[in-house]
């Protein structure tokens with residue numbers, strides 16, 4: 001028998017070493033989850049919380065599984081997420097690292113959502129379109145051939161105060177949502193980006209003059225009593241909203257958030273809440289035309305120094321698809337005790353005029369003493385003037401309905 005040469009030993013040793021190295025890599029790759037949805041969260045993002053059952057039950061080593069919806073879930077997410085759409089989208093991620101899981105998490109955690117999804121950036125809209133498009137069509141009555149329309153001219157609005165004696169309308173508020181071009185939306189924005197948006201927007205607001213001039217108040221360091229009073233008086237957004245929370249919109253709270261307002265609190269801007277800007281005009285009573293004119297003036301002024309995120313088809317892009325297009329919600333706080341006792345008639349009138357009913361402390365709150373927040377429901381495919389006209393026409397019909405029951 002030939003003696004074993006040193007070269008043979010070396011050959012066997014190297015072959016074994018290479019084989020073991022390859023096997024080790026294959027095993028490691030198999031162990032690593034293909035794409036866990038939360039892998040894509042930015043450093044400052046929330047991570048999966050093992051305390052939360054809903055997180056764990058969703059996650060598998062192969063992405064996440066089809067969510068379990070309660071039988072009474074009626075959100076647009078529940079209605080439009082088919083198993084087929086889910087399979088098509090479950091591993092999709094935008095260039096900003098925003099995952100499909102993040103897009104639908106709020107509607108899974110909060111099964112009483114009305115919409116249930118959020119966009120993390122402009123790319124979310126085309127990327128998640130198999131789910132987002134039917135939701136947008138359902139919410140706004142907006143078909144695949146429709147496009148965003150705009151009319152910011154107060155002269156085209158016909159909305160003379162429907163309640164000059166102040167019997168029914170307590171106050172009028174019109175707001176638009178805006179986000180900064182080239183930035184991710186709130187659910188995917190990083191702490192640094194959010195803070196830089198706050199600086200850019202508050203600098204721009206400081207340059208406003210006349211009726212629009214005012215002061216920016218950061219939430220960070222704001223006295224708690226002042227903050228609570230602003231919320232109670234309907235000027236400031238609430239903290240800790242569970243819908244926004246699950247969408248990642250409350251990360252790093254309260255840093256980067258704040259409110260700007262003029263002395264009379266008739267012109268306000270929320271910074272870095274659900275959208276990066278919520279531009280608001282409001283006052284006591286029912287002078288809808290005055291509120292609209294002030295808002296249009298403000299929007300045009302701010303646009304001179306802040307470029308807004310915009311899409312030709314979908315209009316102004318917002319984190320919730322219900323706000324796309326004009327991103328406008330025109331509302332009155334209106335006292336309707338008789339109709340409150342006859343909700344079927346109340347709803348018949350609001351449905352006929354494409355109106356939404358909310359409680360008086362905002363979305364998901366209850367009505368108090370027969371006072372409701374009544375606003376336009378559609379915001380996309382209708383102009384700003386039409387949004388307000390929807391609200392005005394509906395309010396006129398509601399006042400007539402209330403008087404008939406007296």
Ligand code: ADP
Nearest residue numbers: 171172173234329331332333360361362363373
């Ligand atoms: P939005 O989506 O328009 O920002 P919310 O439903 O969260 O709205 O409401 C925000 C705040 O604005 C709440 O405090 C709400 O009571 C207040 N608000 C809405 N409409 C009116 C109105 N017509 N008059 C006074 N306050 C209003």
Ligand code: CIR
Nearest residue numbers: 113114115116117243320322
């Ligand atoms: C929901 O789905 O009920 C919440 N995510 C809120 C939806 C509507 N949001 C809004 O108009 N701001």
